[in-house]
Amino acid sequence: MGQAWTFAKREVSPDQLGRVLAELAGPDLLGINLTLPLKQAAFQFVSQVTPEAEQIGAINCLRWTGQHWEGHNSDATGWLDSFEEEIGLPLQGRKTLVIGAGGACRAILAALRRQQIGPLAIFNRTPERSQSLLRPGDLSLRLDDFASHLEADCLVVQTTSVGMWPHTESSPVEWPQPLPPGVIACDLVYNPSPTRWLAQADQGGARTLDGCGMLVHQAVRAIEWWSGLRPDPACMLRALKDSL
Numbered sequence: 001m002g003q004a005w006t007f008a009k010r011e012v013s014p015d016q017l018g019r020v021l022a023e024l025a026g027p028d029l030l031g032i033n034l035t036l037p038l039k040q041a042a043f044q045f046v047s048q049v050t051p052e053a054e055q056i057g058a059i060n061c062l063r064w065t066g067q068h069w070e071g072h073n074s075d076a077t078g079w080l081d082s083f084e085e086e087i088g089l090p091l092q093g094r095k096t097l098v099i100g101a102g103g104a105c106r107a108i109l110a111a112l113r114r115q116q117i118g119p120l121a122i123f124n125r126t127p128e129r130s131q132s133l134l135r136p137g138d139l140s141l142r143l144d145d146f147a148s149h150l151e152a153d154c155l156v157v158q159t160t161s162v163g164m165w166p167h168t169e170s171s172p173v174e175w176p177q178p179l180p181p182g183v184i185a186c187d188l189v190y191n192p193s194p195t196r197w198l199a200q201a202d203q204g205g206a207r208t209l210d211g212c213g214m215l216v217h218q219a220v221r222a223i224e225w226w227s228g229l230r231p232d233p234a235c236m237l238r239a240l241k242d243s244l
């Protein structure tokens with residue numbers, strides 16, 4: 001981007017976050033990205049949150065206004081940008097199956113609800129964890145129920161960490177054989193890309209989306225929020241793929 005910026009990693013535990021933020025606040029700081037387990041802990045240090053962070057219940061980026069910290073979440077918009085760029089099919093009214101019920105799932109649900117998807121079912125190893133994510137009409141089901149709910153033209157979003165390196169032989173659920181036509185399969189995992197689960201969907205004829213685009217686009221949105229400048233997502237995606 002031609003800017004004299006640097007981006008550094010710090011490992012910070014929730015009990016260290018207040019001290020680290022006090023250390024980093026100042027005119028030289030453009031912004032901070034947060035990942036687990038800091039996405040919830042950050043709420044106690046911000047004076048203002050954007051509607052996106054409020055809705056998802058998690059903060060993945062912070063900026064210093066000169067007086068206080070402001071929290072935002074770019075994961076939901078980042079995933080939608082990635083979906084639009086790589087799949088580009090309408091989501092409105094589409095039957096949707098979401099696998100997982102953790103932090104990433106909350107962002108995906110916010111994104112999907114913004115697009116007014118059709119009937120929604122959430123499949124999680126611990127079904128009780130899905131309960132708080134449900135809205136009237138949504139279903140909470142066991143992972144074993146997945147195959148029987150898959151229909152033609154379904155959107156499936158895999159939000160668990162299953163299949164992530166180094167456990168690359170694992171899959172959260174098995175696909176039925178043959179796959180119904182028109183399935184769109186999305187995995188949030190970006191390492192490896194594709195996961196075993198996503199590769200099987202591709203072999204069965206589904207349109208597929210890995211987690212790399214979301215990772216890039218949430219960062220693009222964060223940089224825009226901090227600076228007002230938009231980096232080139234294609235260049236960032238190439239750098240990400242080269243680094244994996």
Ligand SMILES: NC(=O)c1ccc[n+]([C@@H]2O[C@H](COP(=O)([O-])OP(=O)(O)OC[C@H]3O[C@@H](n4cnc5c(N)ncnc54)[C@H](OP(=O)(O)O)[C@@H]3O)[C@@H](O)[C@H]2O)c1
Nearest residue numbers: 100101102103104105125126129159160161188211214215
């Ligand atoms: N591409 C991106 O930009 C992006 C952004 C955010 C997250 N992610 C990825 O999304 C994944 C989940 O992140 P998260 O923040 O949501 O984590 P999290 O809050 O810890 O949630 C983990 C989820 O995975 C499920 N799970 C874990 N191990 C399992 C197993 N062995 N069998 C079945 N289910 C299992 C958990 O089920 P239980 O409820 O039963 O424990 C839960 O639903 C990670 O791989 C992360 O890298 C990617």
